[in-house]
Amino acid sequence: MNAYLRNINKIEFVVTDACCGRCRHCSQGEHPARGDGIDPALAAETVKKIAAAYAVVTVMAFGGEPLLHREAVYAIMEAARQEGVPHRQVITSGYFSKDSETIRCVVRRLADCGVNDLRLSVDAFHQEFIPAEVVKLFAAEAVKQGLPIRLQPAWLVSREDDNPYNRKTKEILGEFSAMGIPVHDGNVIFPEGNAVKFLAEYFTGEAPANPYKEDPYDVTCVSFAPNGDVLGGNVYQRDILDILDNYTPQEGRL
Numbered sequence: 001m002n003a004y005l006r007n008i009n010k011i012e013f014v015v016t017d018a019c020c021g022r023c024r025h026c027s028q029g030e031h032p033a034r035g036d037g038i039d040p041a042l043a044a045e046t047v048k049k050i051a052a053a054y055a056v057v058t059v060m061a062f063g064g065e066p067l068l069h070r071e072a073v074y075a076i077m078e079a080a081r082q083e084g085v086p087h088r089q090v091i092t093s094g095y096f097s098k099d100s101e102t103i104r105c106v107v108r109r110l111a112d113c114g115v116n117d118l119r120l121s122v123d124a125f126h127q128e129f130i131p132a133e134v135v136k137l138f139a140a141e142a143v144k145q146g147l148p149i150r151l152q153p154a155w156l157v158s159r160e161d162d163n164p165y166n167r168k169t170k171e172i173l174g175e176f177s178a179m180g181i182p183v184h185d186g187n188v189i190f191p192e193g194n195a196v197k198f199l200a201e202y203f204t205g206e207a208p209a210n211p212y213k214e215d216p217y218d219v220t221c222v223s224f225a226p227n228g229d230v231l232g233g234n235v236y237q238r239d240i241l242d243i244l245d246n247y248t249p250q251e252g253r254l
């Protein structure tokens with residue numbers, strides 16, 4: 001086994017860059033409203049190969065908005081379930097359709113493919129551009145169908161800091177909590193992407209570090225870009241196990 005990857009325990013997919021949000025805290029910056037994503041069959045095959053070789057405990061799908069490219073989400077989660085990966089997580093803004101029948105079907109497919117930790121990003125930043133009423137349709141359907149769902153807010157400066165964004169976030173969380181949905185700790189916004197452009201005034205002291213940065217000498221998470229890029233290789237061009245076997249920290253783009 002590649003010594004730099006001996007502690008791999010997680011696989012994550014940025015399923016697509018597409019997103020209808022325009023969040024001013026988004027660490028990824030601008031997004032196209034529509035676009036392609038990772039191939040569902042290739043992503044599923046990749047999950048199976050990694051899970052067979054490493055002690056993977058979490059498979060996560062996010063974006064962009066992953067449910068704009070939901071066939072890949074279903075395929076990834078189904079593969080994770082078949083491989084016995086215990087923690088199967090999707091992070092979504094809940095905004096991919098305004099049609100209640102489509103929303104109902106998507107929730108059913110998410111439940112059927114084995115998602116057991118649905119994280120719904122709701123806060124002052126998401127709801128500046130994403131209509132809360134549509135997201136509530138999705139959240140209510142998840143509750144109704146018994147899909148495990150939690151709220152995942154983004155906090156500015158800290159969870160405790162008293163600023164207009166955090167105050168608005170608490171108000172929004174209250175509305176969703178009233179639907180019986182628990183609140184996860186969420187995350188503190190770090191200065192990357194749009195946050196640097198639009199929230200610079202809040203990063204005057206010691207700014208929060210990006211918690212998702214990996215140590216290239218001890219990689220724990222295999223992260224795929226929508227175009228298949230991963231650890232200095234690309235799964236459309238090379239087998240994932242070949243990429244992992246030949247990874248070196250110099251080649252890794254973490």
Ligand code: SF4
Nearest residue numbers: 019021023026064093
């Ligand atoms: S934070 Fe999420 S919902 Fe908002 S623009 Fe970025 S990817 Fe889209």
